[in-house]
Structure formats: C-alpha cells, structure tokens
Amino acid sequence: xxxxxxxxxxxxxxxxxxxxxxxxxxxxxxxxxxxxxxxxxxxxxxxxxxxxxxxxxxxxxxxxxxxxxxxxxxxxxxxxxxxxxxxxxxxxxxxxxxxxxxxxxxxxxxxxxxxxxxxxxxxxxxxxxxxxxxxxxxxxxxxxxxxxxxxxxxxxxxxxxxxxxxxxxxxxxxxxxxxxxxxxxxxxxxxxxxxxxxxxxxxxxxxxxxxxxxxxxxxxxxxxxxxxxxxxxxxxxxxxxxxxxxxxxxxxxxxxxxxxxxxxxxxxxxxxxxxxxxxxxxxxxxxxxxxxxxxxxxxxxxxxxxxxxxxxxxxxxxxxxxxxxxxxxx
Numbered sequence: 001x002x003x004x005x006x007x008x009x010x011x012x013x014x015x016x017x018x019x020x021x022x023x024x025x026x027x028x029x030x031x032x033x034x035x036x037x038x039x040x041x042x043x044x045x046x047x048x049x050x051x052x053x054x055x056x057x058x059x060x061x062x063x064x065x066x067x068x069x070x071x072x073x074x075x076x077x078x079x080x081x082x083x084x085x086x087x088x089x090x091x092x093x094x095x096x097x098x099x100x101x102x103x104x105x106x107x108x109x110x111x112x113x114x115x116x117x118x119x120x121x122x123x124x125x126x127x128x129x130x131x132x133x134x135x136x137x138x139x140x141x142x143x144x145x146x147x148x149x150x151x152x153x154x155x156x157x158x159x160x161x162x163x164x165x166x167x168x169x170x171x172x173x174x175x176x177x178x179x180x181x182x183x184x185x186x187x188x189x190x191x192x193x194x195x196x197x198x199x200x201x202x203x204x205x206x207x208x209x210x211x212x213x214x215x216x217x218x219x220x221x222x223x224x225x226x227x228x229x230x231x232x233x234x235x236x237x238x239x240x241x242x243x244x245x246x247x248x249x250x251x252x253x254x255x256x257x258x259x260x261x262x263x264x265x266x267x268x269x270x271x272x273x274x275x276x277x278x279x280x281x282x283x284x285x286x287x288x289x290x291x292x293x294x295x296x297x298x299x300x301x302x303x304x305x306x307x308x309x310x311x312x313x314x315x316x317x318x319x320x321x322x323x324x325x326x327x328x329x330x
Contacts, residue, residue: 006311009304017297024290032146032282033117034090036078041070043267046238046259051100054199057248059255065106067261068097071142074112081114081125088117091127092142096158098257106257107194111158113141120145120229122156130158131195139163144222144229146282148180159216160189172223174232175272177279179223188217212245214256225275227282232275235262 044067051062074091081089094111109131114123122128122137129135139154155166166184173179193204193214207214219237224230240256248254263271 006304006307009300009307013297013300013304015297016293016300020290020294020297023293024286028285029118031285033088034115034120034143035073036075036088036090036117037073038090038092039070039072041068042271043068043264044235044261045264046261049259050255050257051106052242052254052256054197054202057254059258062101064101065257065259065261066099068095068099070095070097071113077114077127081123085123085125087123089123089125090115090117094142105196105198107198108196109158109194113137115140118146130161131192133161133192135161137163144182144224144231146227146229147286148224148226148229150180153182155184155220157184157186157218157220159191159218160186161191162189166220166222174223175268177225177232177272177276179232180226182222182224184220186216186218186220188215190214191216207245207247210245210247212247213243215241215243215253225279227279227286228275230271230275230278232272233263233268235260237261 046065046067047063049062049065050059051065052058053060071092071094074093077091078089081091092111092113092115094113095108096111097108098106100106111130112127114125114128115121116123120140120143122139122141124136128137137156139156141156141158144153150168150171152165152167154163156163164184164186166182169181169183171178172181191214193207195204197203197207217239221235222231223233225232238261239258241253242248242256243253
C-alpha cells in the first residue's frame with residue numbers, strides 16, 4: 001500500500017515540477033497581453049506655466065494648463081491588421097488635448113499607435129500616424145514591456161516623430177510600489193505645427209508661409225512598475241518656441257508653452273491602484289505559481305521517497321507473529 005502511495009506522489013511531484021517552468025516560460029509569454037479594447041485616460045497639469053496668446057502673439061503667465069490624454073483600443077482595426085501581421089495586435093487611437101486656464105483648446109494632436117499585444121514592439125501598418133502624418137515608429141511609446149529590465153530602451157517621441165534612448169536611472173519606491181526610474185531628454189528640435197490651432201483662420205499652412213517655425217525640447221520622466229511595464233507616474237519639463245518669420249513682428253523667438261507637466265493627484269491614485277492589481281496577476285504567472293508548484297513538487301518527492309523507504313524497511317521484532325508455538329525439546 002505504501003509503495004502505491006509513493007508512486008502516486010512521485011507522479012504528482014514530476015507533474016508539478018514540470019509545470020513550474022512551463023507556466024513561466026511557455027504560458028506567460030502567450031497569456032500576458034494588452035487587451036485590444038482597452039480604454040484609458042490621463043489628466044496632466046502644468047501650474048504657473050507660460051502660454052502663447054495667439055491673438056497678440058505674446059507669451060503670458062497663466063495659473064494652469066491642462067493636458068488630457070486618451071488612449072482607446074480600436075478592435076476592428078486590430079483584427080484587420082492581425083490577418084496580415086500573423087500575431088496579436090493592439091491599435092490605440094490616442095488624443096492629446098491641451099486647454100488653457102479658460103477651458104479653451106490650445107491644441108489637439110491625434111495619434112494611432114499599432115503594436116504587438118505581448119511585447120509592445122511597434123507593428124507597421126497602414127494608418128500608423130501622428131497628427132495625420134504617416135510615421136513608422138521604432139521603439140516603445142506610452143508603455144514599457146512586461147518584466148521591464150534595468151536598461152535603456154528606445155522610446156518614440158510624437159512631437160519630433162523620432163526615436164531616442166530613454167535611460168534607466170535607478171530603482172525607487174513610489175507610493176509603496178517598487179519602480180524603475182527612466183529619463184529621456186529631447187534637445188531643441190524643429191517640429192511641425194499642430195494642424196489644429198486655437199485661432200480661427202490661423203493654420204499650420206498659413207504659419208509656414210510666414211517663415212515662422214516651431215521648436216520643442218523636453219525632459220521626459222517615467223516611474224515604471226517593472227512586472228507590468230506600466231508607468232505609475234510621469235512628468236515632463238516641456239518647452240515650445242516659435243522662431244523667426246514675419247508672424248513674430250521682427251522678434252527672434254517667442255515662448256509658445258513652458259511648464260512642468262505632472263499627473264493630477266486623483267489620476268496618480270487610480271493609476272497606482274490599477275497597477276498594483278495588474279502586478280499581482282503578472283506575478284501569479286511569473287513567480288507565485290511557478291515557485292509554488294516547484295516547492296510542492298519537491299515536497300511531494302520527499303514524501304514519496306519517505307514512503308518508499310518505509311515500505312522497504314524490515315519488519316520490527318515485535319511485529320513477528322508470536323502465535324506459532326515454540327518447539328518442545330524432550
């Protein structure tokens with residue numbers, strides 16, 4: 001009976017020991033992915049910012065500039081691209097909407113970002129764009145890969161339409177969550193004018209005819225939870241200028257926007273809560289279950305060997321049958 005039990009335990013030990021690496025290295029890369037229908041929004045604010053008044057073409061200090069960023073999963077477009085891409089694809093239709101302290105629109109820039117649902121690598125397909133201009137992204141945008149590493153990544157900048165390194169700067173703790181801190185600096189670069197401007201009659205084409213150009217620089221910072229690859233917090237030290245041309249009335253340049261853009265507090269709280277929840281799900285597949293199954297397999301193996309040893313042990317003297325009478329000598 002003990003031998004049968006030990007064989008059953010041995011089979012279970014082999015099963016759980018084999019399941020451990022299978023779950024981590026086979027199941028996780030296939031199960032962990034961004035949902036195609038995901039929707040998220042984020043509100044960022046720049047307090048005591050500098051903003052251009054397009055009516056007078058002068059820069060003014062304002063109490064606050066608000067930036068609303070939305071990312072909406074386009075399921076129909078994702079399914080269409082998957083047919084030719086041969087892999088799981090996510091299509092995010094994004095919008096960055098900037099409004100002044102009076103609530104009026106300053107600019108709005110739409111994007112379409114197409115990427116692999118598992119690795120977050122960009123997938124090039126028709127429709128990939130920034131503000132209506134076709135682009136072919138290299139590197140990540142918005143989100144880092146699952147199981148983010150302590151290294152530099154290539155990160156796409158929508159303003160310049162270029163990819164530049166974003167540098168790993170160290171490990172920190174943010175609101176009770178272990179995070180990797182990344183930083184990217186984009187030097188002063190000439191960038192396109194937004195196609196939609198706040199003043200009626202002023203367009204990107206009309207500004208271009210005056211010879212005035214738009215320049216931009218930023219220091220981009222992300223605090224990223226490594227298991228999910230999701231930023232729990234982000235900010236930018238953002239500056240824009242208009243330079244040269246007749247639109248500025250002989251001035252060399254004028255500040256279009258300057259401010260320290262930060263996530264609004266209520267969105268920080270909700271983002272941290274969501275990332276903590278998703279982190280638990282990722283760790284279940286990468287750590288908790290694999291290590292738990294491996295430990296269980298080792299425990300079952302030890303119990304199996306113990307029962308096998310007990311089954312092979314000679315019977316104790318007291319267990320010898322004493323009902324047989326001793327021989328009688330005469």
